[in-house]
Amino acid sequence: MIQGIFYARFFPQEGTKIVAQSPPGCIVPVPGASTTKPPLFDYGVLQEYIIPRQAFCNRYITVADPEGKYFVLGFPVSIPSPRYDRNEFIFNFGLVVDNDVDQVPYERVVRRLAVTFAEMEKQNGFLSQDVDAAESQARRPIQSLLEIVKEDLNNYGECMIPVGKYPPLPPLEFQYVTPQPPF
Incomplete structure (x- = not known):
């Protein structure tokens, strides 16, 4: 079972930051949020x-x-391009799972998150652009996407989410099969 999911990004001036996480506060405390649980790890x-x-x-x-207690599974991505500061954009979508969980089914999910969002970034700057209020109506916030991915994968073992309308973006599709215990 996925205990937490996050989106981290490297900022040239500030370093690595957790931009979005689900549940809130699972990786880093959220200022002003009334979370009762401490982060899953330091x-x-x-x-x-x-x-x-x-x-x-x-x-x-x-x-x-x-x-x-936990494993952090990730696929950090570096996209080289002169349009970014320091000529590259670096991010990571990761999962936090219990240490006794078989990680093999989750590897495909982590790779798919990385490949999908890397392609969306290359096509239209989905991760790097600042979203203003008018544009936010046309696409879901990353925080919302993470919550849906986590809940759907934990509850159904698959996930398909339409990400936005303008410009058309591919839906996020993930599926993994939970290993069955031997009889």
């Missing part, structure tokens, strides 16, 4: 693995939290 300790060195970008990675 973000400060694992921060360098959320957006790792260039050599680990565009690869599937798995990191265990220091307490051994």
Whole structure:
């Protein structure tokens, strides 16, 4: 079962930041939110693995939290282009799962998140552009997308979400099969 899902981005001036997370506060505390649960793990300790060195970008990675309770599964993406500061855009969509859960089914989900959002970024700057109020009516916020992905995957083992209308974006489709115990 997915305990948390997040979208992290590297900002040239500020470094790695968690931009969106579900449930709120599962990775980093949310200022002003009334969350009763503490974060799942110490973000400060694992921060360098959320957006790792260039050599680990565009690869599937798995990191265990220091307490051994959870695994963080990610596929950090680096998109080189002169249109970005420092000539690249770096982000990661990751999942947090219990340490005793089979990670194999989730690898496809993490890869699909990375590939889908990388393509959306290349096509129209979906992740890097600032969304104003008029445009926000035409697309869902990333926070909302993460909540839907987490809930649908946990409840149904699949997810399909229309992301926006203008410009047309492909729907997010994910599916994984939960391994069945041997009889």
